[in-house]
Amino acid sequence: MAIDHLDGRLIVLLAREPRIGVLEASRRLGVARGTVQARLDRLQSNGVIRGFGPDVDPAALGYPVTAFATLEIKQGQGADVRAHLGGVPEVLELHTTTGHGDMLCRLVARSNADLQRVIDRVVGFDGIVRASTAIVMENPVPLRIIPLVEQAAEDTDRFEGPGRH
Amino acid sequence: MAIDHLDGRLIVLLAREPRIGVLEASRRLGVARGTVQARLDRLQSNGVIRGFGPDVDPAALGYPVTAFATLEIKQGQGADVRAHLGGVPEVLELHTTTGHGDMLCRLVARSNADLQRVIDRVVGFDGIVRASTAIVMENPVPLRIIPLVEQAAEDTDRFEGPGRH
DNA sequence: CTATCGGCTGCACAGATTGACCAGTGAATG
DNA sequence: CATTCACTGGTCAATCTGTGCAGCCGATAG
Numbered sequence: 489m490a491i492d493h494l495d496g497r498l499i500v501l502l503a504r505e506p507r508i509g510v511l512e513a514s515r516r517l518g519v520a521r522g523t524v525q526a527r528l529d530r531l532q533s534n535g536v537i538r539g540f541g542p543d544v545d546p547a548a549l550g551y552p553v554t555a556f557a558t559l560e561i562k563q564g565q566g567a568d569v570r571a572h573l574g575g576v577p578e579v580l581e582l583h584t585t586t587g588h589g590d591m592l593c594r595l596v597a598r599s600n601a602d603l604q605r606v607i608d609r610v611v612g613f614d615g616i617v618r619a620s621t622a623i624v625m626e627n628p629v630p631l632r633i634i635p636l637v638e639q640a641a642e643d644t645d646r647f648e649g650p651g652r653h
Numbered sequence: 654m655a656i657d658h659l660d661g662r663l664i665v666l667l668a669r670e671p672r673i674g675v676l677e678a679s680r681r682l683g684v685a686r687g688t689v690q691a692r693l694d695r696l697q698s699n700g701v702i703r704g705f706g707p708d709v710d711p712a713a714l715g716y717p718v719t720a721f722a723t724l725e726i727k728q729g730q731g732a733d734v735r736a737h738l739g740g741v742p743e744v745l746e747l748h749t750t751t752g753h754g755d756m757l758c759r760l761v762a763r764s765n766a767d768l769q770r771v772i773d774r775v776v777g778f779d780g781i782v783r784a785s786t787a788i789v790m791e792n793p794v795p796l797r798i799i800p801l802v803e804q805a806a807e808d809t810d811r812f813e814g815p816g817r818h
Numbered sequence: 819c820t821a822t823c824g825g826c827t828g829c830a831c832a833g834a835t836t837g838a839c840c841a842g843t844g845a846a847t848g
Numbered sequence: 849c850a851t852t853c854a855c856t857g858g859t860c861a862a863t864c865t866g867t868g869c870a871g872c873c874g875a876t877a878g
Contacts, residue, residue, distance in 0.1 A: 490715055499707055506705040511835060520856045525837080538708040540671040542664055544798045548701040549805045550655055556721075556750065556757055558787075570793040577804040582794035585721065587787035592721055593794070596801065622723075622752035628735040629747035629758070631796075633709045636761065639742040640714045676864060685827045690866085 491536060494519065496641025498527055499537070503634050506540065546580070551596040553603050554624040557610060558589030565615030566590075572613045578606045589620070656701060659684065661806025663692055664702070668799050671705065716743070716761040718768050719789040722775060723754030730780030731755075737778045743771045754785070 491499070497517055501508070510528065514521040531537045546554070561569050566584070573579045573593060582593040595610065597603035603623070611619040656664070662682055666673070675693065679686040696702045711719070726734050731749070738744045738758060747758040760775065762768035768788070776784040 499709060503706045503709075506707070509835060510837095520858095521836095522857085523855055526854080534713055535710055536713040538710050540705050540707055541668045542671070542705055543703040544664060544668075544802060545700055545703050546798070546801060548699055549801060550808075551801065551805075554748070556748070574794050577800035579794060580798065580801070581792070581796040583719070583721070583789040584791040584793065585787035585789050587785065589787065592787060592789075594796075620752065622750035622754065622757060624748040624750050624757075626749040627746070628749065629739050629744060631746040631759075633711070633745065635742035636711060636714060636716065636745070637709060640716070643715075674864060686865095687828090688826055691825080 490644045491531070491637070491641055492644050493641050494523075495527055495531060495536075496637050498524065499531070499637045500634055503637075546596045551578070551598055553597040553600055554627075555595045555597070555603055555607075555621050556624070557593050557595055557607065557619050557621045559591040559593065559611070559616055560588075560618040561590040562615045562617055569613065569615045572615075573610065576606070576609055579610065595621075655809045656696070656802070656806055657809050658806050659688075660692055660696060660701075661802050661809075663689065664696070664802045665799055668802075711745070711761045716763055718762040718765055719792075720760045720762070720768055720772075720786050721789070722758050722760055722772065722784050722786045724756040724758065724776070724781055725753075725783040726755040727780045727782050734778065734780045737780075738775065741771070741774055744775065760786075 494517065498513065501513055501516055508516070510524050511521055514524040517524065528537070532539075546552075559569070569591065570582065573582050573591075578595050578597060580594045580596060582591060584590060585592050593610070595603070595606050597606045600623070603621075607619065607621060610616075659682065663678065666678055666681055673681070675689050676686055679689040682689065693702070697704075711717075724734070734756065735747065738747050738756075743760050743762060745759045745761060747756060749756050758775070760768070760771050762771045765788070768786075772784065772786060775781075
């Protein structure tokens with residue numbers, strides 16, 4: 489389940505330069521090509537790497553406004569609300585949470601005015617009691633994984649020693 | 654800036670089966686290989702597709718707990734707080750927002766107990782006045798982009814007619 | 819109407835990459 | 849000591865990539 493130092497370097501390398509192939513990666517990492525292939529296979533069947541889907545920028549698609557909405561749900565309506573929100577394209581993700589709200593979702597919209605339409609569509613559903621929205625102004629730290637991968641690799645080394653054996 | 658129907662189908666296809674190459678994609682879409690290559694180049698220079706980085710699952714890395722923290726910042730400390738949070742690997746993203754909090758960040762941790770350590774590290778910084786955390790229990794809608802891509806492609810068609818001309 | 823332009827097609831080429839093998843080596847295990 | 853596992857370094861055929869080309873077509877400008 490955990491990753492070792494080589495796995496970490498491989499993931500970081502792929503994250504920085506996604507277009508390189510297995511052969512080029514093996515050259516950069518200084519290992520045999522078969523090793524990189526085996527590691528990649530293992531990381532993917534492990535589920536550590538889910539895939540290599542295209543990273544699409546909603547802003548470039550015409551949806552430059554992002555917001556987070558905290559929703560309060562009527563008891564017992566959870567499943568319906570999940571289905572409802574799953575059907576709204578502008579809902580990019582949805583979590584159920586502890587704390588004051590019951591759900592947190594990420595929304596995008598074509599403009600601040602359009603955000604009103606999206607929010608109306610999101611909350612215009614029986615079962616949603618209340619919603620409070622926070623519009624994103626700036627994104628100082630875009631969604632990232634590299635630092636965590638590096639830390640996970642280091643932690644493994646610390647506990648088990650560098651290398652696999 | 655907007656995408657047409659073929660762009661949409663291409664992105665959706667790549668999102669569903671990231672491993673296929675340009676040639677296979679052209680076969681699936683029923684267009685010439687050069688067309689797919691040209692579209693991909695354009696989508697990438699447009700910034701619509703940022704890249705094809707590996708999609709890493711924090712849970713599989715040993716960080717199964719996700720939380721969202723709303724932070725309240727002391728006036729004028731924004732830049733320092735951003736730098737501080739940028740240095741914490743468990744902070745996967747950070748937004749400045751309107752609304753009651755000033756910032757919203759996504760955190761991961763190795764366990765609920767470990768989350769306490771992460772939160773302490775995040776809020777243990779002069780300039781952060783208050784923090785409220787919501788732990789994610791379930792993720793009914795994982796981060797997704799396909800429905801939005803499909804809608805963007807349809808909207809383009811509706812306004813400009815299918816095809817590019 | 820006609821010339822031009824951009825986008826798409828179908829084709830071709832050399833070069834590189836992939837997936838699949840294999841035998842050998844070294845370290846850790848029982 | 850025999851075994852197991854990961855890695856190396858090599859080969860093989862099949863495939864894909866990047867590139868360039870000529871031709872076709874619809875849209876646009878003069």
